[in-house]
Amino acid sequence: MKAFQYLRPSKVQDAIRAVGSDPGARFIAGGTNLIDLMKRGIVSPDKLVDINHLPLKKISYQSGRLKIGALALNSEVAAHPAVLQKQPLLAQALHSGASGQLRNMATMGGNALQRTRCPYFYDTAFPCNKRKPGSGCAAVEGINRMHSIFGVEKANATQSCIAVHPSDMSVALAALDAEVIIQGQGGERRIAFTDLHRLPGNQPELDTTLERNELITGFEIPDNDFGMHAHYLKVRDRASFAFAIVSVAAALDVKEGKINAARLAMGGVAHKPWRLFEAERHLLGKPVSEALFRQAAALGMRDAVSFGQNDYKLRMAPNAVVQALLHAAAIE
Numbered sequence: 546m547k548a549f550q551y552l553r554p555s556k557v558q559d560a561i562r563a564v565g566s567d568p569g570a571r572f573i574a575g576g577t578n579l580i581d582l583m584k585r586g587i588v589s590p591d592k593l594v595d596i597n598h599l600p601l602k603k604i605s606y607q608s609g610r611l612k613i614g615a616l617a618l619n620s621e622v623a624a625h626p627a628v629l630q631k632q633p634l635l636a637q638a639l640h641s642g643a644s645g646q647l648r649n650m651a652t653m654g655g656n657a658l659q660r661t662r663c664p665y666f667y668d669t670a671f672p673c674n675k676r677k678p679g680s681g682c683a684a685v686e687g688i689n690r691m692h693s694i695f696g697v698e699k700a701n702a703t704q705s706c707i708a709v710h711p712s713d714m715s716v717a718l719a720a721l722d723a724e725v726i727i728q729g730q731g732g733e734r735r736i737a738f739t740d741l742h743r744l745p746g747n748q749p750e751l752d753t754t755l756e757r758n759e760l761i762t763g764f765e766i767p768d769n770d771f772g773m774h775a776h777y778l779k780v781r782d783r784a785s786f787a788f789a790i791v792s793v794a795a796a797l798d799v800k801e802g803k804i805n806a807a808r809l810a811m812g813g814v815a816h817k818p819w820r821l822f823e824a825e826r827h828l829l830g831k832p833v834s835e836a837l838f839r840q841a842a843a844l845g846m847r848d849a850v851s852f853g854q855n856d857y858k859l860r861m862a863p864n865a866v867v868q869a870l871l872h873a874a875a876i877e
């Protein structure tokens with residue numbers, strides 16, 4: 546591993562200044578992803594800015610909003626009474642990720658910003674536009690059973706990227722209309738969580754819309770009426786310690802048998818958590834039924850494409866949406 550400078554600021558502005566415009570500087574939180582990437586030579590920072598001493602660990606509920614600091618640990622958030630009471634979908638998604646040991650190290654900010662698990666991103670013997678822009682995408686003609694079915698044009702795929710974003714937590718935050726609070730040199734800004742990650746387009750090396758020295762300081766989730774009518778379904782190769790092949794975050798507000806509000810997002814299917822806005826709209830005002838859920842799932846799949854080994858996702862994804870909605874509606 547390349548030698549690097551190590552800094553441990555205790556103030557947010559000092560951390561941001563320490564990264565500054567230095568292209569070789571990186572924030573480090575739990576380190577469970579970044580250190581792996583450094584060991585494999587995928588990322589070689591010359592300066593690490595350790596943010597663990599910043600005051601960003603608080604979890605609280607105020608004025609109809611759940612507020613979670615960027616350094617709150619995945620395990621703490623998943624077990625916090627306010628999260629379990631107000632946003633059980635987030636707790637479910639966090640519990641489904643990684644392992645107990647990893648969740649005790651992994652932070653909220655780091656989880657959202659973890660890099661893809663595409664094997665070609667990790668294997669420097671292969672071309673990868675995300676790791677080395679312009680080199681090509683080995684996954685398009687290669688082992689792509691875990692890869693995207695949304696958000697990439699088939700004709701342009703070799704110039705782009707078919708890797709998926711691996712975070713479970715992010716799928717729940719996308720579904721729950723969470724906001725991301727970001728601090729940069731110019732001050733604070735807020736964006737919708739659905740605008741944090743980007744589609745690959747012709748710049749697949751960029752995972753997010755963040756500037757290099759911007760720090761995520763926290764996340765906020767507004768109240769909703771989903772209550773326990775929320776379900777995170779994760780389909781994976783093993784029952785634990787495995788990334789999603791397909792996952793679905795589903796939440797329903799059902800009043801007198803009719804759907805008042807619906808939220809649906811998928812993981813394991815795109816370069817970013819994939820929100821199914823059209824399917825959500827289709828559910829509104831209609832009585833709960835499996836037939837309705839199948840229609841919504843079919844609408845959600847309209848723009849899906851596949852690349853050979855991941856053809857099965859075209860059937861698995863809509864079935865997962867239906868199952869998640871049935872669980873959320875508690876009529877399974």
Ligand SMILES: Cc1cc2nc3c(=O)[nH]c(=O)nc-3n(C[C@H](O)[C@H](O)[C@H](O)COP(=O)(O)OP(=O)(O)OC[C@H]3O[C@@H](n4cnc5c(N)ncnc54)[C@H](O)[C@@H]3O)c2cc1C
Pocket residue numbers: 571572573574575576577578579580596615616641642643644647650651652653654655656657658659660711712713714759760761762786787788789
């Ligand atoms: C074997 C294994 C299995 C796993 N399985 C799953 C799984 O099933 N589901 C799942 O969701 N995850 C899974 N993970 C991923 C794990 O959840 C992530 O590694 C972890 O969440 C990253 O958090 P961290 O705090 O360690 O991030 P770090 O490794 O410290 O950082 C990750 C990235 O985020 C940046 N960063 C961190 N915090 C901030 C911030 N506040 N602002 C700006 N930039 C920041 C860093 O610069 C770095 O680029 C798995 C990991 C491993 C190793």
